[in-house]
Every structure is written in C-alpha cells, then in structure tokens.
Amino acid sequence: MAGFVGSHLARRLLKDGHRVIGVDLFTDYYDQNIKETNIKDLLESDLFTLIRQDIVEVSKSLPDDIDLVFHQAAQAGVRASWGDHFAHYMHHNVLGTQRLLEWAARQGRIKRFVYASSSSVYGDSRKLPMQEDDLPRPMSPYGVTKLAAEHLCNLYHQNFKVPTVSLRYFTVYGPGQRPDMAFHRFIRAISEGKEVTVYGSGEQTRDFTYIDDIVETNLAAAKASGVEGGVYNIGGGSRISVNGVLEILGRIAGKKVKVKYEGVQAGDPPHTYADTARARQDLDYKPQVLLQEGLERMFRSFL
Numbered sequence: 001m002a003g004f005v006g007s008h009l010a011r012r013l014l015k016d017g018h019r020v021i022g023v024d025l026f027t028d029y030y031d032q033n034i035k036e037t038n039i040k041d042l043l044e045s046d047l048f049t050l051i052r053q054d055i056v057e058v059s060k061s062l063p064d065d066i067d068l069v070f071h072q073a074a075q076a077g078v079r080a081s082w083g084d085h086f087a088h089y090m091h092h093n094v095l096g097t098q099r100l101l102e103w104a105a106r107q108g109r110i111k112r113f114v115y116a117s118s119s120s121v122y123g124d125s126r127k128l129p130m131q132e133d134d135l136p137r138p139m140s141p142y143g144v145t146k147l148a149a150e151h152l153c154n155l156y157h158q159n160f161k162v163p164t165v166s167l168r169y170f171t172v173y174g175p176g177q178r179p180d181m182a183f184h185r186f187i188r189a190i191s192e193g194k195e196v197t198v199y200g201s202g203e204q205t206r207d208f209t210y211i212d213d214i215v216e217t218n219l220a221a222a223k224a225s226g227v228e229g230g231v232y233n234i235g236g237g238s239r240i241s242v243n244g245v246l247e248i249l250g251r252i253a254g255k256k257v258k259v260k261y262e263g264v265q266a267g268d269p270p271h272t273y274a275d276t277a278r279a280r281q282d283l284d285y286k287p288q289v290l291l292q293e294g295l296e297r298m299f300r301s302f303l
Helices: 004-015 032-038 083-107 141-160 182-191 211-223 242-253 277-283 291-302
Strands: 020-023 048-051 068-071 112-118 164-169 196-199 205-210 230-234 238-241 259-262
Touching: 004 020, 004 032, 004 211, 068 083, 068 211, 083 112, 083 141, 112 141, 112 211, 141 164, 164 211, 182 196, 182 242, 182 291, 196 242, 205 211, 205 242, 205 291, 211 230, 211 277, 230 277, 238 242, 238 291, 242 291
Parallel strands: 020 048, 068 112, 112 164, 164 230, 196 259
Antiparallel strands: 205 238
C-alpha cells in the first residue's frame, strides 16, 4: 500500500476517519525511498498501522476485526514480467491473492473485498471499447497473473461468499506515479530538457485515468449494494495517442518536446479503451478529472 494507488487510497480513508492497516513488502522493483516518501504523512496518524510483510504471509498478522479489504498489492510492470521474473509475479499476484481470499473466507465478516485488476487482461482486443464480457486475451505474463487473480476472486465469491469486486484499471496516472511509468518518465525528461523515449510509433492509444477517480471508485465499490462478484472497467474517458499526450505536455511545459522512438515492447497492446457503462450504472462512476487538467496537476506536483 506504499505504492502509487495504495498510498493515495490510504490517505483518503484516513481523511474519512477510518482506521487503516497498510501492508507492503517494500520490494526493490523501484527505489524504496519513493515508497517511504509516499507514506511519510500516513505514519503520523494514530489511525494508521503499517505491516512490512509479504502479502503471502500477512494473514498471520492481520487482526480479526477488519471490515474492508482494498487489495492493491501486486508485482507491477508489463515489460518486466517476462523470463525469470515471472516467478515474482506468480508469487505476489496469484498466490498472494489466493492467500488473502483464504483469510477472508475463514474470517467470515468482510463486508467487501475490492481487488485492483487491470486493463492488461484484455490484451490486443479485437474491438473497442473493451467490455467486461469480452474474451480476455492477455499479451503479457503480467496480464495473465492479473486475470488469474480475478478468477480467484470470482471462485471465492461463488464458493465461500467472499464479497469480492474487481476493478479493471485503465492506465492510472497522477502525482506519485511510479518512476517506470510513461507519464513520470515523460515529465522528468521534459523538465530536465532531455529526450523522451517512446516505445513504438507513438500512435498507440490508451484510456488514461486520473488517480483521484480511481480512489473514489474504490470507495464506491466498497459501499454499493448488489455488486458482489462483479467486474468493472474503470477508465478516464481520455483515450488519446502517446504522441497526443506529448503535445499536451509540451504546451504545459512551454517547450518543444524532443522524442526518440524505439521498438515496440513485448506485451504492450496497441490500443485500450474502456466501456464504463456497467460502472456508471452500478457504482455511479463518472470520471471528474479530464486529461488536460490531470496532466497539469501532475506536472506541477513533479516540479
């Protein structure tokens, strides 16, 4: 929970007066100091407790009076999920989810188990926008593990009545984004007057979703009635090409962006675009922060 989405969500829960128990192993996927900074203010709250532990083992340390689970933990990164690293993805994303679900089934009092899935489960979709009932075709080992964890959530709901909800995030961005993610890399390079590296032609498109909208949707999924066992697309409605994003960032920065194009990376789908009709109906989902405003906020926070 010391990562990008988890720290934002924990901050909002504390603001609303909830007692929050955060779990993080602080792996070395990226600089641990970034995670330490993410939770520095959280540690000052009497309502916040941090457990530094592997999610696979954490059920042994959790108290029995937990009402809500927001499962944001995962080994992230599409490009890093190939080769020998796949074992880490299986451990954290699949086995970790199964162990949490086992704990929730035994505990028997969880009001909602909200799982952070990903648009990566769709892969190279044969139609746009992507709908929840489309056949998933993951293009990366990362996507395979996120889909497997989604299936586990469904199994534990069907067999043990664990009240799961899976949210398929579409390219989340905003202040505090991981340093390996595109917008963070772009803004850093632009602010330092360096070349921006783009994988592919830059004409690939994504449905970008601002972090605040992700947080609000997690809260909605925890409260809504009749959504147990559901799967929901959460997109920002800001589908645009990578080149289009760089044009916006150039205008925000007031400078010409220098771009270096490299080969397409294995596992990167050409396009993503969320059909959010189901989330609008069941979760009253309506993204509040459009791309221009979100990028301006992120750029200001970075500087």
